[in-house]
Amino acid sequence: MPVPAIIFPADPLNPRRPDPHFAWEARLLRESGGEHHLVDHDALLAGRAREAVRQVPRDSGPLWYRGWMLPSARYAGFAAALTARGGNLLTSAPGYAAAHELPGWYGVFEGATPASAWIPSDGPVPPGPEAIAAAAARIGGSGPAIVKDYVKSRKHEWDEACYVPELADLAAVDRVVRRFVELQGEFLAGGVVLRRYEEFERADGPADGAPGGVGAPDGTGGPEDGGGPDGVEGGAEADGPGAGGRAVEARVWWLDGSPVLVGPHPDAPHLSVEPDLTDVRPLVRMLGCRFVTTDLASRADGSGWRVVEVGDGQVSELPHGIDPSGLLTSLIAA
Ligand SMILES: Nc1ncnc2c1ncn2[C@@H]1O[C@H](COP(=O)(O)OP(=O)(O)OP(=O)(O)O)[C@@H](O)[C@H]1O
Ligand SMILES: [Mg+2]
Structure with a gap:
């Protein structure tokens, strides 16, 4: 069985290298014995998928992507352009849309999510x-x-x-x-x-019953997290003054229905969280996407964990300080 490689966005200033934001993941992948290829993100976004994947070798076999968020239609173009070169993105275009867009995952998670x-x-x-x-x-x-x-x-x-x-x-x-x-x-x-x-438990203790008040997520205006299609989900560095009062969220990384990495949400990378995955696990399996993340928050009244959102694992942001080596090793073993 061929081993999957991982595609990262190329550095726009130096297209032979990974984008600086993903360079450490590429380095860890290499240290784990994995191989990476590069994609031109701007060309992908502009709808020029064939041009975007020029650096991906022909007949490269199974592929994962780790990079910036893409609109679902652009991901579909990406997948098709790779197929035309003999590559195979292991998350299909419908699979990407199902995990990336709320209407795609909501039906499965209804009842477990607001x-x-x-x-x-x-x-x-x-x-x-x-x-x-x-x-x-x-x-x-x-x-x-x-x-x-x-x-x-x-x-x-x-x-x-x-x-x-x-x-x-x-x-x-x-x-x-x-x-x-x-x-x-x-x-x-x-x-x-x-x-x-819904009221979630906050970093500064139980909610005080003032929705959107003291504990409003990043209400004090942390740095923009790269929202919009150019961002990665759960953008980093929003650890601003509001972080003390934000909902405590865990980001769980699932591969083939098993949690391969459990850590904090990238907005509050210093918080340690130990979510109970009992109820979420069967839902992730039901969704049927191979590589996804779930952001989980604990209800303020202590009545259990809720799914704040689901994401495609390929475009979810990693929190600073976490070691993704195990995740990367699992991806190339998948
Ligand atoms: N239904 C809800 N009830 C209470 N708080 C919520 C709800 N939905 C979202 N929030 C709060 O707002 C924040 C942003 O919401 P959400 O995660 O859905 O958006 P996002 O922009 O995709 O965030 P990110 O990609 O950075 O995780 C959440 O982290 C949570 O603190
Ligand atoms: Mg979120």
């Missing part, structure tokens, strides 16, 4: 008030909620473009959604999602 409703969109155009009211009604119609798209939130603009204090106040929901869509602009992925807000 109730969610979505409104597909054809571009950066805010949904009309009727569509927003209908989506709000689908998740109960009252109580606090959060707004995001199929892939990312604007958690750094929490009050303005993420948190909705009361769903029944449709004018306020409309305002947050409009601002969210405006800020996402051309990077809006798929459409608008409304999710019921």
Whole structure:
């Protein structure tokens, strides 16, 4: 059986080398006896997939990708261009979309994740008030909620473009959604999602019952985490002043249904978290994607772990300070 190689984005300034953000992963991979290839991320994003994979040798066999997030359609072009060169991305285009976009994984995780409703969109155009009211009604119609798209939130603009204090106040929901869509602009992925807000345990202890208040995630405005299609999921370095009060999240990396790495969320890499995976494991298996991440948060009332979101493992950010050697070794043994 041929051993999978891993494709990393090339450094735009030095296309023969991995992008500096992924250079350490490439180095660890090499030290583990693995092989990597490079892809031109800008060409991929621009829809020039054939050109983007020029550096990948022909007939390279099984392949994983570790790199920046790609819109699902661009990932499909990437997969097709590799197939045409005799390569085989081990996460198929439908598999990528299923893990990467909320509507793709929600059906499997429903009940284990905050109730969610979505409104597909054809571009950066805010949904009309009727569509927003209908989506709000689908998740109960009252109580606090959060707004995001199929892939990312604007958690750094929490009050303005993420948190909705009361769903029944449709004018306020409309305002947050409009601002969210405006800020996402051309990077809006798929459409608008409304999710019921749940109180999670925070780094500074149990929640104080003030949704979006003291403990609002990065509410004090940590550095932008590279959201939008150019980011990796769960961008790093948001460990700003708000970190003391954010929800405690664990990021669990699953390969073929088994957890191969359990660590903190990249936004709070210093927190140690030990999630109970009993309920999540069968759901990950049911999803059927080979390499995914789940971000888990513990309910503030201690009633168990919740899935905040699912992601494709190829584009999930690793927290600083974690050693991914075991993960990389598992990938090339898969
Ligand atoms: N339903 C919810 N209830 C309470 N808090 C939530 C909810 N959804 C999201 N959050 C908070 O907002 C943050 C951002 O949400 P989410 O993880 O869905 O967006 P994101 O932009 O994809 O984040 P990232 O990719 O950085 O993990 C979460 O880390 C969590 O703290
Ligand atoms: Mg998240």
